[in-house]
Amino acid sequence: MVSLGLLLLMLATPAVAEHPGFTQPAAGPLATITPPAPQSGTQPGNQPTVRSTGQTVYVAVYSHIYFGDRLAPFLLTATVMVRNTDPHQSILVEAADYFDTDGRKVRTLLEQPTRLPPLASLRFVIPESDTAGGAGASVLVRWSAGRPANPPLIESVMVGTRNQQGVSFTSRGQVLDLSHAPPAP
Secondary structure, eight states, X not given: OOOHHHHHHHHHHHHHHTSTTOOOOXXXXXXXOOOXXXXXXXXXXXXXXXXXXXXXXXXXOOSEEEETTTTEEEEOEEEEEEEOOOSSOOEEEEEEEEEOTTSOEEEESOSSOEEEOTTOEEEEEEOTTOOSSOTTXXXXXEEEEEEEEOOOEEEEEEXXXXXXXXXXXXXXXXXXEOTTOOOOO
């Protein structure tokens, strides 16, 4: 015996198929939807890659986080990574400065500008024992390139262990200054 729901589905199908906006699904019992292939020069999520000749990037860095009702600090080691995402061009990391929760400069992380070859990375480590930055610390990274390049991926990774507890998380950089951006077409 045919159920009422199945009967209604069979009756409704021809009307849907005749609708002007309807596209017939692929043949076979299980049709698949294939998203369009990303175009060259795009990032995940189909966001276009905006090439630049330099930027200043803010990266959140946590020297500790708080836990429990007594707001006990959980100390963390922070690693800030600057990854040149351009497969064909070097970039110059001009500066990397460490700031505390109140926005005061704690120290310079990069003593002299450093050239990053294509797809190379540069790291800065803030050890667990260094609590000068506080829970709201940050790093400002300034980079440049001789001609428009893919912007680097700049992020921090925080890791900590205490007794049998482990914590790890990341924070992605936020562009603050586009003064080196190419003019709009």
